[in-house]
Amino acid sequence: MGRYLRLYGHFVRFSLSKAMEFRFDFFFRVFMDLAYYGIQIAFYNVVFLQTTALGGWNRDQALVFLGGYLVVDGIGMTFFSNNLWWLPNAVNHGDLDYYLVRPVSSLFFLTLRDFAANSLINLAFALGILVWAVLRLPQLPGPGTCALYLVMIAAGALLHGLLHLLLLIPVFWMHSAGSLHGIFYSFSRFMERPDRIFTGWTRRVLVTVFPFCLMASFPARVFLEGPGWGIVLHFTAVLTAMFLFVAWFWGKGLRAYSSASS
Amino acid sequence: MIAWRFYVNNLQRLVSYRAEFWIGFLGTLVSQIGVAYFLWKAIYQARGVESLRGYTFGGIMLYYLLVPLVERVGHAQEMTGFSGEIYDGGLSRYLLYPVSYFRIKYAGNLAQATVYLVQLVLILVAYGFAFGMPSGFSPLSILQGLAALGASLTLCFFLSAALEMVAFWADNVWSLWILVRMTISLLGGGMIPLAFFPGWARAALAWLPFGSLIDFPIRCLLGKMGCGEWMMGLAVAFAWAGAFGAATAVLWRRGLKSYAGVGI
Amino acid sequence: MIKARGLSKTFRVHKKEAGLKGSLRALFAREWTTVHALKGVDLDVGAGEIVGLVGANGAGKTTLVKALSGILYPSGGTAEVLGHVPWQRKNEFRRQIALIMGQKAQLWWDLPAGDGFMLLREIYQVPKDRFRANLDALVEALQIRDKLGIQIRRLSLGERMKMELIAALLHQPKVVFLDEPTIGLDLAAQRAIRNFILEYRRRENPAMILTSHYMEDIERLCERIVLMRDGELVYDGPRVKLVSAYASHKVLTAHLRVGETPADGPPRPEAGRAPGEILEWNGTQLKVKVDRADAAAAASHLLQTYPVADLSIEEEDIGTVIEAMLGKKGAVA
Numbered sequence: 058m059g060r061y062l063r064l065y066g067h068f069v070r071f072s073l074s075k076a077m078e079f080r081f082d083f084f085f086r087v088f089m090d091l092a093y094y095g096i097q098i099a100f101y102n103v104v105f106l107q108t109t110a111l112g113g114w115n116r117d118q119a120l121v122f123l124g125g126y127l128v129v130d131g132i133g134m135t136f137f138s139n140n141l142w143w144l145p146n147a148v149n150h151g152d153l154d155y156y157l158v159r160p161v162s163s164l165f166f167l168t169l170r171d172f173a174a175n176s177l178i179n180l181a182f183a184l185g186i187l188v189w190a191v192l193r194l195p196q197l198p199g200p201g202t203c204a205l206y207l208v209m210i211a212a213g214a215l216l217h218g219l220l221h222l223l224l225l226i227p228v229f230w231m232h233s234a235g236s237l238h239g240i241f242y243s244f245s246r247f248m249e250r251p252d253r254i255f256t257g258w259t260r261r262v263l264v265t266v267f268p269f270c271l272m273a274s275f276p277a278r279v280f281l282e283g284p285g286w287g288i289v290l291h292f293t294a295v296l297t298a299m300f301l302f303v304a305w306f307w308g309k310g311l312r313a314y315s316s317a318s319s
Numbered sequence: 320m321i322a323w324r325f326y327v328n329n330l331q332r333l334v335s336y337r338a339e340f341w342i343g344f345l346g347t348l349v350s351q352i353g354v355a356y357f358l359w360k361a362i363y364q365a366r367g368v369e370s371l372r373g374y375t376f377g378g379i380m381l382y383y384l385l386v387p388l389v390e391r392v393g394h395a396q397e398m399t400g401f402s403g404e405i406y407d408g409g410l411s412r413y414l415l416y417p418v419s420y421f422r423i424k425y426a427g428n429l430a431q432a433t434v435y436l437v438q439l440v441l442i443l444v445a446y447g448f449a450f451g452m453p454s455g456f457s458p459l460s461i462l463q464g465l466a467a468l469g470a471s472l473t474l475c476f477f478l479s480a481a482l483e484m485v486a487f488w489a490d491n492v493w494s495l496w497i498l499v500r501m502t503i504s505l506l507g508g509g510m511i512p513l514a515f516f517p518g519w520a521r522a523a524l525a526w527l528p529f530g531s532l533i534d535f536p537i538r539c540l541l542g543k544m545g546c547g548e549w550m551m552g553l554a555v556a557f558a559w560a561g562a563f564g565a566a567t568a569v570l571w572r573r574g575l576k577s578y579a580g581v582g583i
Numbered sequence: 584m585i586k587a588r589g590l591s592k593t594f595r596v597h598k599k600e601a602g603l604k605g606s607l608r609a610l611f612a613r614e615w616t617t618v619h620a621l622k623g624v625d626l627d628v629g630a631g632e633i634v635g636l637v638g639a640n641g642a643g644k645t646t647l648v649k650a651l652s653g654i655l656y657p658s659g660g661t662a663e664v665l666g667h668v669p670w671q672r673k674n675e676f677r678r679q680i681a682l683i684m685g686q687k688a689q690l691w692w693d694l695p696a697g698d699g700f701m702l703l704r705e706i707y708q709v710p711k712d713r714f715r716a717n718l719d720a721l722v723e724a725l726q727i728r729d730k731l732g733i734q735i736r737r738l739s740l741g742e743r744m745k746m747e748l749i750a751a752l753l754h755q756p757k758v759v760f761l762d763e764p765t766i767g768l769d770l771a772a773q774r775a776i777r778n779f780i781l782e783y784r785r786r787e788n789p790a791m792i793l794t795s796h797y798m799e800d801i802e803r804l805c806e807r808i809v810l811m812r813d814g815e816l817v818y819d820g821p822r823v824k825l826v827s828a829y830a831s832h833k834v835l836t837a838h839l840r841v842g843e844t845p846a847d848g849p850p851r852p853e854a855g856r857a858p859g860e861i862l863e864w865n866g867t868q869l870k871v872k873v874d875r876a877d878a879a880a881a882a883s884h885l886l887q888t889y890p891v892a893d894l895s896i897e898e899e900d901i902g903t904v905i906e907a908m909l910g911k912k913g914a915v916a
Contacts, residue, residue: 064705067698075693085494092498096505103511107371108362155689157654158682160674161706239343243350250354254361259353312656 061165072172083175090134090179094127094186097249112251112274117193118281122251124187125210125280126273129248131180132214133221139171141221145228145237153314164307168222198280205289206280212296213272217248219299220268222307229310244269251277268295344438347387355383372514373543379512381446381453385537386509388442391435393471393532394479421480428476436468455542463549464540470556471532477563478528484567487574508534528563531556584758584790585628585651589660591814592621592646620646622814623660630757633784633791635805635822637905643814644794648760651792652682664758678707681756683747685763690735696746697731700753707754714753721749724779741772748776752783759783761793765800777803798902812909822901829908830899833878834862837869837885838893872899 076083101123105116114122144167147153156163191197198206224241231237247255247263252274255263263270275292279285363376374382446452482499486492504510507529513521524530535552538544544552595615621643628634636644649655651662653669653676662669667676683689690699704714722728725745730738735746744764751759761780765773777800784791793804801808801822808825810818818825859881863870869889873881878896885891 060705060708064702067702067705071691071694071698081489082494085498089494089498089501093501096501096510099505100510103515103517104358104362106517107515108365110365111358111361151687154649154654154684154687155682157672158652158677158680159706160677160708236343236346240346243346246350246354250358254357256357256360259357314655 061162064161064165065169068170069172072170073174076174086173086175087178090131090176091182094179094182097123097127098186112253114251114277114281117190118277119251120190121187121194121281122273122277124183124190125206125213125277126249127183128180128187128210129213129217129273131176131183132211133217134176135173135180136214137168137218137221138176139173140168141218141225142238143171144168144222144225148228148314149232157311157314163311168218194281198283202280202284205284206276209276209279209289209292210273212292213276216268216272216296216299219296219303223299223303226303226306226310229313248272264291265295268299271295348384351387352380352383356380372512374512374514377450378453378541381541382512382537384442384446385439385540386533388435388439389468389471389533389536389540390509392432392439392468393475393536424480425476428472432472453541456540457542460540460542460544463544464536466553467531467536467539467549467556470553470560471536474528474531474556474560474563477560477567480567481563481570484570484574487570487577503529503532506530507532508537512537525551526555528556528559531559584630585626585662585664585792587624587626587647587651587660587662590621590624590626590647590650590657590662591619591659592643592650592655593658594618594620619814621650621657624811624814624816626809626816626819628790628792630790631784631788632807633780633793633804635801635808636792636794636811637801637808638811639909642811644811645762646814647811648682648762648792648794652680652760653677654682678754679756680758680760681751681754682760683751683762683764685744685761685766688735688743688747690743690746690750692736693734695732695734696738696750699735699746699750700731703750703753709754717753717755718749721752724782725749725775741768744768744772744776748779755787757787757789759789759791761791761795763794763796765795765797773797773799780804798900798905802901808905810905810908818908825908826898826901826904830901830904831875832872832899833875834897834899835859835871835873835878835882835885836895836897837871837889837891839867839869840890840892 098120101116101119104111105119109115111119147156147167153163153167156166197203221241225237228237244267247269252260252264252270255270260270264275271292275288279288359376359379363371369375370378478499479496482495483492485495506524506527507513513524513530513534516524531552535556539549539552594617596618597615624643624647626634626647636647638644646655650657651664651669653672656670665676665679667673669676690696691702694702700718703709704711709717722731725748727742727745727749730742730746735743738746748764764780765776768776780791780793781804783789793800795801806822807820808818808822809816859871859873859877861870862872869885871881871885882894882896886894
């Protein structure tokens with residue numbers, strides 16, 4: 058609805074002016090994320106000193122995968138991460154109260170209010186890394202595949218946000234938040250590596266119920282090996298199911314909200 | 320001794336964070352080791368060899384098991400609360416106590432480290448029952464390992480202290496700290512054992528403090544350390560700890576001059 | 584406009600023993616207790632009424648307000664506010680209510696009030712000109728126009744509360760819940776806010792529920808009082824009736840003509856009269872607490888015995904009355 062778009066416009070404006078206030082923090086976050094990118098690239102380089110193929114990809118292909126992963130991460134950091142970080146706090150300290158009383162989706166506010174301008178800059182760098190990695194490939198796929206790839210990357214970022222939210226909803230019952238963030242960040246590690254190194258039941262879980270491996274690997278596979286109906290269908294099915302489940306689970310959480318009394 | 324009271328207090332507080340104590344720990348353990356397991360299985364299979372750079376597959380898995388355990392003992396509580404205390408004036412409270420601020424913090428640090436050391440021991444024992452102890456493991460290696468852990472603990476404490484001093488002048492220290500942690504993770508052997516780095520990198524890293532925090536204590540425990548190498552490692556670790564300690568002292572004095580005690 | 588029947592709410596809270604042993608035990612098993620925050624509350628509030636909700640901390644006042652505003656799902660009972668069930672949280676319902684909690688800020692900490700109001704305008708979809716008019720009127724009434732551009736976190740407590748009040752009333756709600764709106768404010772701010780609330784009532788005729796620990800709030804704003812104790816209503820009726828029916832004493836204050844007072848100590852009541860309790864005696868003022876029935880007699884006694892320049896007869900302070908009632912066991916008719 059137009060209203061939500063206008064509200065989001067306000068969010069972006071307010072977040073930008075707030076970001077400009079703490080300049081040291083702003084630049085430092087950019088620098089920190091860039092260091093993270095550098096470390097990931099260094100890691101892959103060291104690994105490929107020991108082997109020529111990983112998860113079905115050679116070094117150049119793996120770097121394209123890495124670029125895609127960094128973009129997914131960048132999108133998540135820009136739109137969702139800051140908000141989700143504070144969500145358990147809002148629930149535990151009763152900040153949720155005011156959102157529940159307004160004729161607006163509380164979830165909208167809680168997940169999108171803070172637009173991380175510094176992450177937008179990092180996102181630009183991540184896109185740069187992706188383009189650099191892609192240009193090193195001997196052969197580029199057609200425009201249709203590229204478009205599909207970009208759509209899947211964006212969808213992967215959405216899935217990332219959904220998964221994070223999913224793991225935070227238990228705070229309505231648990232009240233102790235630190236471990237929930239910890240679980241998400243721990244399992245995010247699975248996302249950083251090509252999905253085909255995982256085998257057996259682990260892999261099955263990681264591409265369905267906790268689809269950490271789906272978000273960056275599947276788009277990369279489509280890009281590097283050509284689109285296949287199987288992959289795209291699988292991806293769409295998991296995304297839809299996750300979306301519906303999180304919406305339902307959030308409703309359950311609100312019902313159980315006991316609202317810290319003043 | 321007052322510091323002892325802080326030690327017990329901290330221990331109490333830590334044990335009360337029930338869910339975080341177990342879930343957080345298990346989560347990190349499972350994910351770090353899980354990813355490493357699949358990653359290295361793929362690599363060893365692709366290369367088709369028994370051992371790479373001195374590690375068998377089993378050996379490298381033990382390495383990864385030890386990484387989070389050793390990291391926690393070393394990093395323990397650090398001084399992360401410090402910047403918060405500057406920001407909201409909580410530091411004032413400590414300046415009034417008749418005990419050195421750093422001694423209090425170090426006591427808290429030790430408390431946290433004790434808990435993690437217990438974890439480390441328990442898990443090693445469990446590993447020993449399940450898979451049998453690795454060949455290099457011996458009373459000597461345990462001793463070397465404990466000494467290395469002590470050095471790592473002290474080094475990390477002063478490193479974090481020096482970093483946290485920045486809070487006297489800057490708004491936000493945690494992002495600095497995350498950056499350092501990431502660097503330590505890569506260059507200290509948390510992501511890949513340092514043995515796998517190219518020769519020139521290994522030579523440089525031997526002089527830097529990062530390896531002392533992860534790679535060094537683990538190799539001690541696994542018995543991969545000759546005595547000479549061990550002493551060198553300890554020397555490097557304590558030298559860096561001293562350097563950071565000196566930096567902390569200087570920054571502390573200058574920072575206190577500008578500390579306004581503002582806050583709620 | 585507000586109708587509640589048999590509202591109940593229970594919470595489960597876990598207990599922990601003190602000390603290290605307790606912490607270790609809690610690591611493996613937890614003990615839970617049930618807290619009954621509301622026990623079958625019935626309440627009706629009509630348009631134009633300001634109902635004062637009074638009770639000790641933990642009596643259930645805030646829980647009741649949260650249930651009626653739709654924040655909490657009750658464990659039992661029903662409620663209807665403006666024809667809607669609050670906890671269904673329909674947008675139509677939420678557009679017509681407002682909640683102000685004195686201890687929790689609703690405006691965004693890092694934004695200036697003006698920006699926060701803009702967001703609210705968008706949320707409540709208030710047409711631009713009506714929004715301008717409302718904002719101007721509210722800002723004028725509270726005299727706070729020059730602070731609109733300052734971030735909320737930099738305002739003083741009084742200024743912040745005024746902004747909170749404006750924020751809550753921008754969309755002209757028909758039902759307003761005020762949970763301790765004057766807490767921590769200085770006298771001038773308290774007065775400004777009370778007058779403001781009365782003015783809003785005069786213009787819009789909303790139903791209001793006010794929770795407060797300040798008796799002056801209750802006395803100035805509420806004609807009707809609801810007393811809560813341990814999750815139950817123990818009294819629901821007019822404020823004046825509360826005092827006249829349950830205040831057992833009146834207070835007589837006699838200002839004496841200076842220079843003609845007897846030189847010796849506190850006067851003793853004459854034999855045969857019911858004794859009054861002397862609250863204050865400082866040479867120029869005598870304050871006496873007497874049973875209601877004896878007020879007239881005591882007054883004439885004072886006038887005869889002392890050189891009285893001025894005599895006033897007052898009801899007992901409502902706070903004392905409420906305290907006494909809340910201390911009683913069982914329901915009060």
